[in-house]
Each structure stands twice: as structure tokens, then as C-alpha cells.
Amino acid sequence: MAHHRNSAVPFQEQGLDSSQGKKRGTLKIFFGYAEGVGKTCAMLNAAHDEQRDGKDVVAGYIETHQRPETEAMIEGLEVLPRLAFPSREFDLDKALHRRPDLILVDELAHHNGADCRHKKRYQDIEELLRAGINVYTTVNVQHLESLHDIVAAITGLSVHERIPDSVFEGADQIELVDIPPDDLLDRLNKGKLVTDGQEQHESLSQVFVKSKLIALREIALRYTADQLGRITRRSGDRAAEEAYHTADHILVCISSAASSKKVIRTAARMAEAFRGAFTALYVETPRSKELTHKSKAELRENLRLAEQLGAQPATVYGDDIPGQIAEYAVSSRVTKIVIGRPRSSKKRWIAKTNIVDKLTELAPNIDVHIIPDTQPARYNKFPSHLKPKGFSTEDALKSLIILIACTLIGLWFRHLGFREANIITVYILGVLLNAIATSGRLYSAANSILSVLVFNYLFTEPYYSLITADTGYPVTFLVMLTASFISSTLTMRIKEQARQSAQKAYRTEVLLETSRKLQQAEGSEAIIKETAVQMVKLVDRTVIFYPAGPEGLKDPLIYSKPEAAVAASEYTGVNEWAVADWVYKNNKRAGTTTDTFSAASCLYHAVRAGDTVFAVAGIVMDREEPLGIFEKSLMIAMLGECALALEKELLSSRQKEISIQIRQEQLRANLLRGISHDLRTPLTSISGNAGILLANPGVLSEAQKIGLYTDIYDDSMWLINLVENLLSITRIDNGSLNxxxxxxxxxxxxxxxxxxxxxxxxxxxxxxxxxxxxxxxxxxxxxxxxxxxxxxxxxxxxxxxxxxxxxxxxxxxxxxxxxxxxxxxxxxxxxxxxxxxxxxxxxxxxxxxxxxxxxxxxxxxxxxxxxxxxxxxxxxxxxxxxxxxxxxxxxxxxxx
Known part of the structure; x- marks a missing residue:
């Protein structure tokens, strides 16, 4: 695979240390309410002050917009070279290699070029922070994700370069760069803001209206104040901060509509305002599989947006959407539900109860906030079971056989003299059997119509004609056709619900089985193997594990899906290994379907517990559909279980080492205590007897001297035997005794x-x-x-x-x-x-x-x-x- 992301291999060769265990860098954002307020100049002024204080400062990326006053302020600072033509983007790898104390990276919300490792610049800055480098950057209020709809309504422009609110909220310092709107308009009129042509001038003219600037300034001031409050709380009582998250629980109901992003942003602002928990719920119905590719992509984007704004994703299954939402909300103790309601283009003569009304009825104690959702989800023109390509000769033959069987039974009943009502029941029973035996409503609908026609042709007078003599027969045919359609519809719905229940039960069983097997697994290799096998069962894709060792990632372990031969070199080459290594060092996911190394063939997740990465799991996604929401959440849960099991294994081994050390310390303490006690007596005896001999050389008799000599000898031998035993035990325990x-x-x-x-x-x-x-x-x-x-x-x-x-x-x-x-x-x-x-x-x-x-x-x-x-x-x-x-x-x- 030709990998074109930013120097994947050079990053690997640099041998950068993992961010684990390093002190994270600090982030300071210079915040403005519009273009031209002076954010970049304020950042450069602060950088010069830091340089005068002795800090190593580097200008990583500065956008001057060809303004002379901005270009003049760069003088005196080391400027980091950019990437080669044509992108001329910020060079992340050079910055990591240079490792200054402080680096300046302008335009936080910028989208990177195709030759960069990350799609977004804020991801570059996050990697710099994880490497322990302090960062100064700039951003405007219109670039905040949760404020996009509000700012777009004010300015009439939609900004495509946006950052998650979590990036802004995670900043250590926020400096609001503020000038009065009149002064900003004066700068525009003097031509100090526009240098890139007439198009930019027209764009600024649309935004630079005094009333609009005042509104943007008010939003920026309020948001800055909120952020300062968050920073204060972070530096204060952690226990009190945790208490805020138990007061409210915000649930946002997401769909595949593009306008659902507005609903998600509104819910995110509510969660931030109430300082509550935030959950994004998607209800998967039988029609979900009939979504168009565009709608599926929108659904994934909506889910990703919700995650970026701090939501915990969740998925439930069922036909009754309001019932599923209400059940989840009650069981999860949700206090507020945020939901979008599509605008109906047609008036109905008969009022139809919508989702919001049902939800209000089912959850009367939960506040429901309705946000207009202008774009409904798009489904395929024909349901999957009615598509011509789904026609099955086998199912058509089954329908024909059932119809013939019902007709033969009806003829037999007429011969026996049974009434027509009994024959009608036979045909209705045939429709039910047809719905059970075939897949798709097409065959049930056809069987229903044909059953009415055959009954009219064979069992009503005049016989063998579609003309009815009795005026009541049309009503009978209509009731028969309606009953057939209703029964077949209910049967198909039951079959679909059974399929969903079986699918959900299977996935849940996989997760429970994973937990059970991980508890029984012994050793890190067995834990990884069990996790990989269960992941293959869940996602039906090949899984690759890179265990972590003392020197970094070990050789990959490939677990292929059934009946699939995977070429190891195709998915474990240098480029793919570099992505896995980046995930290990940065404790972040990367690969296909993400914004980092998106050209990779696999999706890589860190098997982590806190800041410790135990392994990297890669799911082969090449030429495969992206993972569904439920599969993705279960897969992350599996990796979490794996990380806990690996952490438990690591703690167990460390505990054994600590126990050995404790035992050794106890042995040493006992040995010292025993020696100090037991050596005192023989040493006192030896020194005492020797003292007597020295003090009375001519007084003691030979018998007395021999007695003293004998005592000294016995005590000395006792000491020698003691030392020999100690040395022997030491040699045996250390394994040094031959x-x-x-x-x-x-x-x-x-x-x-x-x-x-x-x-x-x-x-x-x-x-x-x-x-x-x-x-x-x-x-x-x-x-x-x-x-x-x-x-x-x-x-x-x-x-x-x-x-x-x-x-x-x-x-x-x-x-x-x-x-x-x-x-x-x-x-x-x-x-x-x-x-x-x-x-x-x-x-x-x-x-x-x-x-x-x-x-x-x-x-x-x-x-x-x-x-x-x-x-x-x-x-x-x-x-x-x-x-x-x-x-x-x-x-x-x-x-x-």
C-alpha cells in the first residue's frame, strides 16, 4: 500500500519516547471574536516576552496574511521550516525533533493538507502537548463546534474549519484579544485586513456589520468567562467538580440526517451549561439497513461529532423508537432529552402521533427539548426485500406450492360440503405460512392477491369466472385481502424482531463470553489471544494485535476471520507498523475512518488502562464497510476488558515481586535480629574467657586454663558452623551453589x-x-x-x-x-x-x-x-x- 501521510516512517525512525510518564505541555489560546482583532500579534508579543525570560521559543507556523506589521513581529524568533511544496503546512515531525520550550502554531482550526499525518491542526497540537512541548495558538469564536449554528445564524456564513469544544475547554490559559467593533470596522475600511483579493473583501464585508460584530463579541466574552470558570474549577476541589456531573444527565437522540448536527450541538451546550453527563443514543430499526450510503456516512459523522463534543455513544434496537428511547432514558436516569423533529411538508387530514408526543407520554417526568430537524434520513428507493435484485426463485416456488396446497384443500372442503368461510380461513392460513417460509413482503403480498383471485375464480358463483353474483362478495374479498396483508405484515415484523433479538443476544453473549474467558486466561499472551478471537467473532474481520514490551511494540499477532487468508506483509508492513507504533506512543486511535493516518488499511485502537498502553489492536478495514455503532461500542468494551485483564496480570506479577522483596526484607530483619541476639552469648563468653586468661596468666591452674580454652574453642566452632549454614543457605537460594x-x-x-x-x-x-x-x-x-x-x-x-x-x-x-x-x-x-x-x-x-x-x-x-x-x-x-x-x-x- 502506498502510504502518503506525513512521513510515517521518519516518525518511526526518530524513536520519540512515548508520552506515557511525561509531563504534558501547557496550551494557551489567543481567542478572538472576528478576523483582524490582533490574535497573531498578541501571540507574537507574548512569545517575545517568554524569549526575553530565557525560554527556547520557536515559531512553528505563523499566518501573516502578508500584513507588514505581523511579518515585522516575527523577526528575532526562530522560524521552523514548513513542509515542501505544494502544501507548505506545519511540519509536525520537525517540531517534535526540535523540542523547544514553547512553539507558536497559528490557526488552531485549520484543516491540514493531504501530506500531513493528521487531518486537523488541533490534532498536531495535541501531539505536541503529549510530547511535553508548550504551545501558543489562535482561534476565533466561529470555529467552535457547539457554536457553529449560532454563529452561522448571525453571520449568514457556514465555517467548515471547526474544532471540538473539548480542545478549547482543555486549554490551560485563554487570553481574549478584544477591540471595539468600531475600531475593527475602521481597520477594514483602511484596508489593513484584506490582502488576498476581492473575494475575501466581500466575505469580510458580509460579516463586518456592527450589529453582527457586537453579537459575536458578546458570545466570545461569555464563552471566555465560562472557560475561566472551568480552569478555576480544575485547579480547585476535584471532589466538588465531580459532584457537578451527578446533577443532570443529557440524552441526545441522533439520526442519519445532516441537520442532526444542530441537535447534537444544542445538547452539548446544554450539557456544558448544566455540567451534566452527556449521552448520544441511536435507535437502530429494521429500516436502518436500508439507509443510503450517504445517510450511513452522515450517521457516522454525527456519531463522531457527538463523541468530539464529549458524549458517550449508545445504541439500542427495536421498531418502537419512542419506546426504546424512553426505556433507555428511565433506566439511565436521564433528566433531559434533546431530540430533533423533521418538518412535515404535507398536511394530514388525520393527525398522526409523532415521536415527540409518544416520548412525552412514555416519559412524563423527563424534560423533552425539541430542535427543528429539517432534513429527514434518506432511505433507498426500494426496501431491500422489495428490490428486483432480491427476487428469489426458491421463495417464488414456495409461494406457488402453498397457494396450490390451499386451493386443493379448498376444493376438498367444498366436496365435503364445508361453507365458504372455512375455505377463506384456509387461504388466510396459507398467507401466514407463506410469510414464515419466505423472506420479504413481496411474496406475502403476491400470495394475498392471488389467494383472493383464486378464491373468486373457483369458489364463488358463477364458478370459473372473476365475476361475482352476490353483492356481498366484494366486501368479503376486501376483508380477506386486508386480513391477509395484516397477518403477513405482523408475521414479517415478528420475524424481524426475532432476528434483531438473536443478533443482540449474540453480540451480548460474545461480550459476556469475553469477560468470562479473560477471567480464566493466565498470562498476557492468553489474554490477548482470547480477546482477538472474540473480536473476530464480533466484527467478522481479521484482527491484528501488537503486544507492548519493554522496548516498544513486539511482533504482530494475526487472527484471521474464518475462510480468509491474510497476507501478513499486506497489513503488517512498515507503514502499517508505523501507524500502530504512533498509536502506542500517543495513546490515541488512528488509521482508516479516523483523522490520523486515514490512508492506512486498518483501524488501530490502543488497549489501554488510564495512561498505560498494553497493546495495540488493529482491525483490517481494507475494502470493508465501516463498523456499525453497536459493533464499535462492543469492540471498545472488549478492548477495555482486555486492558483490565492485562493490568490485573501486570499488577499480579508486580505484587509477586513485591512479596518476594518483602519476604527478603523480613528474612534480613529476622537474620539481623537473630544474629544480634544469638551471637551476643558466644562472643561475650569468648571475650570474657580470653580476658581472664590475659589478666591471670600465673594464677590459673592448668586445669582451669584447659577449661577456658575448651569453652573458647566450643564457642568459636559454634560461630563457624553458624556462618557456614548462612553461606550455604545464601548460595542455595541464589542458585549459585554448584x-x-x-x-x-x-x-x-x-x-x-x-x-x-x-x-x-x-x-x-x-x-x-x-x-x-x-x-x-x-x-x-x-x-x-x-x-x-x-x-x-x-x-x-x-x-x-x-x-x-x-x-x-x-x-x-x-x-x-x-x-x-x-x-x-x-x-x-x-x-x-x-x-x-x-x-x-x-x-x-x-x-x-x-x-x-x-x-x-x-x-x-x-x-x-x-x-x-x-x-x-x-x-x-x-x-x-x-x-x-x-x-x-x-x-x-x-x-x-
């Missing part, structure tokens, strides 16, 4: 371990019991020795002197079970589940009162698990405790 597995004889490992147990082992009876002297296991011998040492030392520490400690090993199939048992006091049940936790220690009843840090058994657990085994503690019958762990058994190689 294990060297090989087959080892259990007898040798146990014997070596018993040589390094606590010196207090002399007070206990330690035994070794092996069922096989050649019993071997796969292990890292130095670590398993540490496990055995810790287990034996633990038994020595918590059993009375003279107790028996038994170290045994036996084979259990492919495993070797090693046990360390004692006949001490045993372990309480509540302590068994915590024994292998770090820093847990049981009550020590030994006389020294020294506590351990609770690291020994925790280290044993880590080592055994690293060997792929298990460790547990059980009771020793009749008394004591048994610690056991398992290792992988190895066979003895007798040939070595």
Missing part, C-alpha cells in the same frame, strides 16, 4: 559426618545401623554430610545426656532412606510443620539457655530438595523423634 553428583557409599559418608559433630556427642550414645554395607546413593557428599551433621547436632542439642542417637540407612526400591532417630522428649505436633522453616526454633530446655538461629533444619531441607529428595519428621515409638530423608539409589559396580 552440585557435584556421584555415587557414594553411605557407610563412608555417615562415618565422616560423625567425626565432625558437636563435642557434646561424648555425653550421648551414637550408633550406626546399615542394612547393607555396600549401600550407595547419588549425592554431593559434602552437602549430605552437612545434612547429617545438622541432624545429629540437633538431636544432641534437644535430648538429655545419655540418650541414644541412631543413624541408619536402608533401600526402598529406587530410593535410599537415611534416618536419624533419638529417644529424647520428642517433638510436639504443632511444631512438626514448622521445624524446617527458616528461623524457627523449638524451646531449648538445656541449661546454657543458648538459642539457635533455626537455620540447620532449613538448610537440610534445601539440600535434600536440591537432590530431588524429601525430608520429614515422625515420632519414634515409644519415645523420641525420627528425622528421615531420601536420596536416589545407585547400583554397586562389582567389576570396578
Amino acid at each position: 552440585l557435584y553428583f556421584q555415587a557414594e557409599l553411605l557407610e563412608e559418608v555417615i562415618a565422616e559426618a560423625l567425626l565432625h559433630v558437636n563435642r557434646s556427642s561424648a555425653e550421648h550414645i551414637i550408633r550406626t545401623k546399615l542394612e547393607d554395607e555396600l549401600l550407595m546413593a547419588r549425592m554431593d557428599s559434602r552437602l549430605i554430610m552437612q545434612v547429617l551433621i545438622n541432624l545429629v547436632d540437633n538431636a544432641i542439642k534437644y535430648t538429655q545426656a545419655g540418650s541414644t542417637i541412631t543413624v541408619s540407612a536402608k533401600r526402598e526400591r529406587d530410593l535410599v532412606r537415611v534416618t536419624v532417630s533419638d529417644n529424647g522428649p520428642g517433638i510436639p505436633e504443632e511444631a512438626k510443620t514448622k521445624l524446617f522453616d527458616m528461623f524457627y526454633t523449638a524451646d531449648n530446655l538445656r541449661g546454657d539457655g543458648r538459642r539457635g538461629l533455626g537455620l540447620g533444619l532449613s538448610l537440610c531441607k534445601s539440600i535434600v530438595h536440591a537432590h530431588g529428595g524429601t525430608i520429614e519428621v515422625t515420632d519414634n515409638i515409644p519415645q523420641g523423634a525420627v528425622f528421615s530423608f531420601t536420596l536416589q539409589a545407585e547400583e554397586v559396580n562389582v567389576h570396578e
Whole structure:
């Protein structure tokens, strides 16, 4: 696809940072009520003041209209080069690359040329603001969208370049550039305003009438005051501001008529005046699908205008338009309804109840505001079911078969002597069956007429003639024809309502199914996949997802619609990727059917939660009809659900990281607390005993010295074992401990371990019991020795002197079970589940009162698990405790 929007690839190559996390720039608007009041000059004066204060100021785009005084004021400012001929438009990418503190961009409401990224200049300014660049700009009152109808009524001119009110209302500063109308007229008469020829002079002459200028000035003053009030409220109490939006709820009913824009603007002004919520409702009826292409385009434009003016779009289905509006209004707590009423060109002899009257009757407690809507919606000349191209041979045959069947039944009834009323009922039943079996009223209407003719021909005297002898038969035929038409019409309406209900139920089911599946999905990839699959079901188009990663967008994921082969390069090329990247960086939608990168083949939406973009979803729209209002709203709801699920997944992972950090902090705090408490006793003992030895070298006997030396040695070994356990646990937890597995004889490992147990082992009876002297296991011998040492030392520490400690090993199939048992006091049940936790220690009843840090058994657990085994503690019958762990058994190689 040849992409001609403004430097899509260069923007990508610049590598601009996402606006997420950046401080947004400030927007100052120089506001005027007419051309020539001096907005541009006032902006240039303010820019020079900022430059004198040391700010980096750049003139991005200034429209001088060849006025010498304006051109002279640009001197001293850096002027940004414009785009190349022929557009000579503002170069957005150069401005983003230059990144000044302040940039001047004249004419906020200007429409950009075809070689620009955005269709409207205010969109360029929004991107500058998101990039953190402050902007000065200018605009006149006639360029505000909600005031268009009012200004057009005053001036008699329709301005095509307009901006949404939200752009104006989002400004940080508004400066009204105001001069008296008499002075403005004097400037016009002196030729200071007109430099572009006679056409512009005539246009200005039509507007520059004193009464009109006074009216425009009044509107500008009032609107500026309202905006200053909004800015004050924004900087004040946010809670109080939110309270305003609960007072009123304005509902505007939109249609496909071009004049519906006036209704929408009026409702927007009301919503702003009442500071209430704003909803735009469209009622889709069976005739909606028969709208002309122009009317469908107008409907989309009206919906887009409502969104630009701050409305929340909504769609309901049904034949009863006032009933649907009233039901939605009551359930949504609407306080005011704004609706347009077309002007009727013909007078009716019989008054027909219109939508407004029905709506007033159905919602008597809601204010209804009626705005003249001069242009009704345009439908195709023939309904879809009556078009010649919709003729179906199959349906025609069905109608003929039903008519023949009814005729045969009627002949049989006449043979049986049934009255003509029974035969009429048969034909009416045939019309009903025909309406059910066929599609479109054409076949039902034809069947009704043919049924009357056949009945007249075969069942009324004179037979086999269309002439009736009885004067009452014409009335009978008329009633029969009317009943046939009514019954077929009601049947078709029921079928259409059933179709609409099924369609609505399907779409709602898709949304509910999406929510259910997203709740069950685990991981961001599964969430994106489920969302994409559901979107394909909803819109019946190919969907492309660009997941967001730490370095930006990842490779696209393509989910094709059924029976559609999509060439990846066609919709994921450099140009399309650039549009998706822009959406990710700017948190805005773009692509086809939008005003940004409208030449793209896909419509791109940001999957976002607040200011965070988790992915970009692209819907392939190339050669496809634009999305309907209901599909679009459901799709946005799906993307919102997806964003919430991705945000939940991100928060969950962050919570896990935080939990790990908290646990590490707790471990560190417990370790420091345990070390500070437990090291005090051995260090005090070592320093005290060393002090005694130094102070009394010749006084102490040899026996006393040996006792002191022994205490110092025992305390030092206790400290060494403590440090070794700490280092081992640290290495295992960090994954930095290297294990060297090989087959080892259990007898040798146990014997070596018993040589390094606590010196207090002399007070206990330690035994070794092996069922096989050649019993071997796969292990890292130095670590398993540490496990055995810790287990034996633990038994020595918590059993009375003279107790028996038994170290045994036996084979259990492919495993070797090693046990360390004692006949001490045993372990309480509540302590068994915590024994292998770090820093847990049981009550020590030994006389020294020294506590351990609770690291020994925790280290044993880590080592055994690293060997792929298990460790547990059980009771020793009749008394004591048994610690056991398992290792992988190895066979003895007798040939070595």
C-alpha cells in the first residue's frame, strides 16, 4: 500500500519516547471574536516576552496574511521550516525533533493538507502537548463546534474549519484579544485586513456589520468567562467538580440526517451549561439497513461529532423508537432529552402521533427539548426485500406450492360440503405460512392477491369466472385481502424482531463470553489471544494485535476471520507498523475512518488502562464497510476488558515481586535480629574467657586454663558452623551453589559426618545401623554430610545426656532412606510443620539457655530438595523423634 501521510516512517525512525510518564505541555489560546482583532500579534508579543525570560521559543507556523506589521513581529524568533511544496503546512515531525520550550502554531482550526499525518491542526497540537512541548495558538469564536449554528445564524456564513469544544475547554490559559467593533470596522475600511483579493473583501464585508460584530463579541466574552470558570474549577476541589456531573444527565437522540448536527450541538451546550453527563443514543430499526450510503456516512459523522463534543455513544434496537428511547432514558436516569423533529411538508387530514408526543407520554417526568430537524434520513428507493435484485426463485416456488396446497384443500372442503368461510380461513392460513417460509413482503403480498383471485375464480358463483353474483362478495374479498396483508405484515415484523433479538443476544453473549474467558486466561499472551478471537467473532474481520514490551511494540499477532487468508506483509508492513507504533506512543486511535493516518488499511485502537498502553489492536478495514455503532461500542468494551485483564496480570506479577522483596526484607530483619541476639552469648563468653586468661596468666591452674580454652574453642566452632549454614543457605537460594553428583557409599559418608559433630556427642550414645554395607546413593557428599551433621547436632542439642542417637540407612526400591532417630522428649505436633522453616526454633530446655538461629533444619531441607529428595519428621515409638530423608539409589559396580 502506498502510504502518503506525513512521513510515517521518519516518525518511526526518530524513536520519540512515548508520552506515557511525561509531563504534558501547557496550551494557551489567543481567542478572538472576528478576523483582524490582533490574535497573531498578541501571540507574537507574548512569545517575545517568554524569549526575553530565557525560554527556547520557536515559531512553528505563523499566518501573516502578508500584513507588514505581523511579518515585522516575527523577526528575532526562530522560524521552523514548513513542509515542501505544494502544501507548505506545519511540519509536525520537525517540531517534535526540535523540542523547544514553547512553539507558536497559528490557526488552531485549520484543516491540514493531504501530506500531513493528521487531518486537523488541533490534532498536531495535541501531539505536541503529549510530547511535553508548550504551545501558543489562535482561534476565533466561529470555529467552535457547539457554536457553529449560532454563529452561522448571525453571520449568514457556514465555517467548515471547526474544532471540538473539548480542545478549547482543555486549554490551560485563554487570553481574549478584544477591540471595539468600531475600531475593527475602521481597520477594514483602511484596508489593513484584506490582502488576498476581492473575494475575501466581500466575505469580510458580509460579516463586518456592527450589529453582527457586537453579537459575536458578546458570545466570545461569555464563552471566555465560562472557560475561566472551568480552569478555576480544575485547579480547585476535584471532589466538588465531580459532584457537578451527578446533577443532570443529557440524552441526545441522533439520526442519519445532516441537520442532526444542530441537535447534537444544542445538547452539548446544554450539557456544558448544566455540567451534566452527556449521552448520544441511536435507535437502530429494521429500516436502518436500508439507509443510503450517504445517510450511513452522515450517521457516522454525527456519531463522531457527538463523541468530539464529549458524549458517550449508545445504541439500542427495536421498531418502537419512542419506546426504546424512553426505556433507555428511565433506566439511565436521564433528566433531559434533546431530540430533533423533521418538518412535515404535507398536511394530514388525520393527525398522526409523532415521536415527540409518544416520548412525552412514555416519559412524563423527563424534560423533552425539541430542535427543528429539517432534513429527514434518506432511505433507498426500494426496501431491500422489495428490490428486483432480491427476487428469489426458491421463495417464488414456495409461494406457488402453498397457494396450490390451499386451493386443493379448498376444493376438498367444498366436496365435503364445508361453507365458504372455512375455505377463506384456509387461504388466510396459507398467507401466514407463506410469510414464515419466505423472506420479504413481496411474496406475502403476491400470495394475498392471488389467494383472493383464486378464491373468486373457483369458489364463488358463477364458478370459473372473476365475476361475482352476490353483492356481498366484494366486501368479503376486501376483508380477506386486508386480513391477509395484516397477518403477513405482523408475521414479517415478528420475524424481524426475532432476528434483531438473536443478533443482540449474540453480540451480548460474545461480550459476556469475553469477560468470562479473560477471567480464566493466565498470562498476557492468553489474554490477548482470547480477546482477538472474540473480536473476530464480533466484527467478522481479521484482527491484528501488537503486544507492548519493554522496548516498544513486539511482533504482530494475526487472527484471521474464518475462510480468509491474510497476507501478513499486506497489513503488517512498515507503514502499517508505523501507524500502530504512533498509536502506542500517543495513546490515541488512528488509521482508516479516523483523522490520523486515514490512508492506512486498518483501524488501530490502543488497549489501554488510564495512561498505560498494553497493546495495540488493529482491525483490517481494507475494502470493508465501516463498523456499525453497536459493533464499535462492543469492540471498545472488549478492548477495555482486555486492558483490565492485562493490568490485573501486570499488577499480579508486580505484587509477586513485591512479596518476594518483602519476604527478603523480613528474612534480613529476622537474620539481623537473630544474629544480634544469638551471637551476643558466644562472643561475650569468648571475650570474657580470653580476658581472664590475659589478666591471670600465673594464677590459673592448668586445669582451669584447659577449661577456658575448651569453652573458647566450643564457642568459636559454634560461630563457624553458624556462618557456614548462612553461606550455604545464601548460595542455595541464589542458585549459585554448584552440585557435584556421584555415587557414594553411605557407610563412608555417615562415618565422616560423625567425626565432625558437636563435642557434646561424648555425653550421648551414637550408633550406626546399615542394612547393607555396600549401600550407595547419588549425592554431593559434602552437602549430605552437612545434612547429617545438622541432624545429629540437633538431636544432641534437644535430648538429655545419655540418650541414644541412631543413624541408619536402608533401600526402598529406587530410593535410599537415611534416618536419624533419638529417644529424647520428642517433638510436639504443632511444631512438626514448622521445624524446617527458616528461623524457627523449638524451646531449648538445656541449661546454657543458648538459642539457635533455626537455620540447620532449613538448610537440610534445601539440600535434600536440591537432590530431588524429601525430608520429614515422625515420632519414634515409644519415645523420641525420627528425622528421615531420601536420596536416589545407585547400583554397586562389582567389576570396578
